[in-house]
Amino acid sequence: MSDQDREITATVMRERSRLGGFIRRRVADAGEAEDILQEVFYEFVQAYRLPEPIEQVSAWLFRVARNRIIDRFRKKKEEPLPESRDADDLDGDQAWRLDLLLPASEDGPEAAYARAALITALQEALEELPEAQREVFIAHELDGKSFKEMAADSGTSLNTLLARKRYAVLHLRQRLQAVYDELEM
Numbered sequence: 208m209s210d211q212d213r214e215i216t217a218t219v220m221r222e223r224s225r226l227g228g229f230i231r232r233r234v235a236d237a238g239e240a241e242d243i244l245q246e247v248f249y250e251f252v253q254a255y256r257l258p259e260p261i262e263q264v265s266a267w268l269f270r271v272a273r274n275r276i277i278d279r280f281r282k283k284k285e286e287p288l289p290e291s292r293d294a295d296d297l298d299g300d301q302a303w304r305l306d307l308l309l310p311a312s313e314d315g316p317e318a319a320y321a322r323a324a325l326i327t328a329l330q331e332a333l334e335e336l337p338e339a340q341r342e343v344f345i346a347h348e349l350d351g352k353s354f355k356e357m358a359a360d361s362g363t364s365l366n367t368l369l370a371r372k373r374y375a376v377l378h379l380r381q382r383l384q385a386v387y388d389e390l391e392m
Contacts, residue, residue, distance in 0.1 A: 208364060215255055215366050218264055219248055226268055233276050242376070243275045249373045252366050324386060332382040336375050343368050344375035 208216075227244050234240040250271055254261055261267045333341055346352040354372075358365045 211256065212364055212366065215252055216364055218251070218255075219365055219369070222265060222268055223248075226272055229269060230272055230276065234279070239279065243272065243279065245369055245373055245376075246275050247272045248366070248369050252370060324389075325383075328383055328386040329379075332379050335382065336378060340371045340375040340378075343371040344379070347372055 223244070226247065227240070230243050230247075231237065231240045234243060247268055251261075251264075251268060254267075333344070336344065343357065346357055347354065352360075354365055354368050357363070357368050361368075
């Protein structure tokens with residue numbers, strides 16, 4: 208690991224908790240707060256590798272976080288995920304299962320078609336990802352592993368894992384937007 212990577216990792220580890228708290232106090236949705244935190248660290252890694260050094264890293268991170276939060280509020284309001292009919296019957300971990308958030312097959316032929324189309328598109332989009340990005344995305348989003356756990360298990364730097372997840376999310380959003388738009392019509 209290069210000195211630059213060590214410095215980036217040390218900064219992320221030092222600032223993650225404080226910066227995460229700052230974002231969570233301003234963004235109600237925990238998933239959205241995590242996305243913003245990842246975007247900020249992604250931008251930090253990119254900016255840190257530029258020839259011009261970042262003078263006050265902590266102030267820079269908080270300024271970028273504030274700007275990302277403002278950007279989110281300016282965007283068109285997104286509709287929240289529908290509540291699952293079966294959520295009361297499940298433990299907390301299972302209430303967020305993807306299959307429960309998709310349209311139910313028994314709700315008629317249109318819902319069954321939408322469910323099949325979404326599952327197929329998601330599987331195809333995941334298969335398109337490079338293996339390393341797919342593994343990080345699945346471990347974090349579906350298996351609930353933290354980046355710190357993944358870094359310890361794999362020996363891969365935290366920054367590399369954050370970047371892989373970021374690229375995976377960007378690809379999935381872009382790839383699945385067309386399917387979502389088609390089903391909304």
